[in-house]
Amino acid sequence: MIFKRYLTLAIKKKIPGFVFDIDGVLVQGSRPIPAATKALKFLHRNKIPFVFLTNSGGLLEKEKSLQVLRKLGIEKEFPPVKTILSHTPYKALSKQFKTVFSVGPIGSSRVLREYGFEKVFEASDLIEKYKGIAPFNMVSQRKEPYVSDNAKISEDGLKFDAIMVLSDPRDWAADLQIVTDLLVSDNGKLGSLNLAKDKKTIPIFWSQRDFQWKTEYSLPRFALGAFREMIFKLFAIVKQPELVTLPDFKQINNKEDLKSDKIEEFKILNTITEHVMGKPEPIAYQFAKKELDKDFIEKHGHDSETEIGEIFMVGDNPLSDIIGAHRYGWSTCLVKTGVYYDGYKLPVTPTMIVENVEEAVKNGCKRAQ
Ligand code: G3P
Ligand code: MG
Structure with missing residues (x-):
């Protein structure tokens, strides 16, 4: 047998x-x-x-x-x-993180709700609730209504446990602003600031990090990895404003400055608690x-x-x-x-x-x- x-x-x-x-x-x-x-x-x-x-x-x-x-x-x-x-692997994380900020096309936070996450907010929810939070946004141009969780925002504000990036944002200015805000916040409390150099961020989950992708256009286009690079740059500069590129491009004249800036930037970026999927x-x-x-x-x-x-x-x-x-x-x-x-x-x-x-x-x- x-x-x-x-x-x-x-x-x-x-x-x-x-x-x-x-x-x-x-x-x-x-x-x-x-x-x-x-x-x-x-x-x-x-x-x-x-x-x-x-x-x-x-x-x-x-x-x-x-x-x-x-x-x-x-x-x-x-x-x-x-x-x-x-982002399929995110399903397994729905009980681990209660309140999450979702990044992706407008209305896509519903995917995380379907995956079982309890409280999910995206830029649109916060823009409606907090005036001026992302002044250059496209939400006002949104046509289709979608189910928002912003009724669940309590009086003492929001504290996020994680940032879940689903897909390329459609409203880069708003998402660049809010994701950076949350990374420099004090343990995810929206509107707070903790600029300590060694402070670890709340976790950010990237569904992938492709730098480019192919559309019907002749040349490859920026993908989510390009957005991630922008976040790194903005996060480092908010933490250490001297890292901003000066009008005289000091790096070109002074190689030593460039080197120490890079080391500083690297140390700061190491405080980002990130997980990459895809x-x-x-x-x-x-x-x-x-x-x-x-x-x-x-x-x-x-x-x-x-x-x-x-x-x-x-x-x-x-x-x-x-x-x-x-x-x-x-x-x-x-x-x-x-x-x-x-x-x-x-x-x-x-x-x-x-x-x-x-x-x-x-x-x-x-x-x-
Ligand atoms: O990074 C953009 C994304 O749309 C690429 O998709 O199907 O080529 O993995 P795909
Ligand atoms: Mg492909």
């Missing part, structure tokens, strides 16, 4: 598994990449497991899946695709693997004579999708429909560089035969 079981295990046929990045692989902003429709249809027909793993966010997982399938024009013929967003962090690939296994079981059942062999990460960003998957031990397909361009200095050599996602799927399936 044991021998028979061993034999069955030993001869299991291997099939590939695919993990798809979204922006720059399946779509470019609002524009679909036609090769993606063909690739997904092929995998669906042939019961080959696949999931979406994106660094984008601000929506629920099932909403993102639907949004992508809709852009590709296949939402009617396709079941929802298991989707891991950059690709290329291993946590993103762990979540994707779990979902890929579930997709395999749904397509083939528990007693299948096949199993997932090689896993291919199909991505456009060498510094995110590709390096992370490479370190995680997966094969990697770098596509040319996103931020990568000929001449890009690659941090690791991908398993293959292909024109688009359809070629990645064809080549991946061939290798499995």
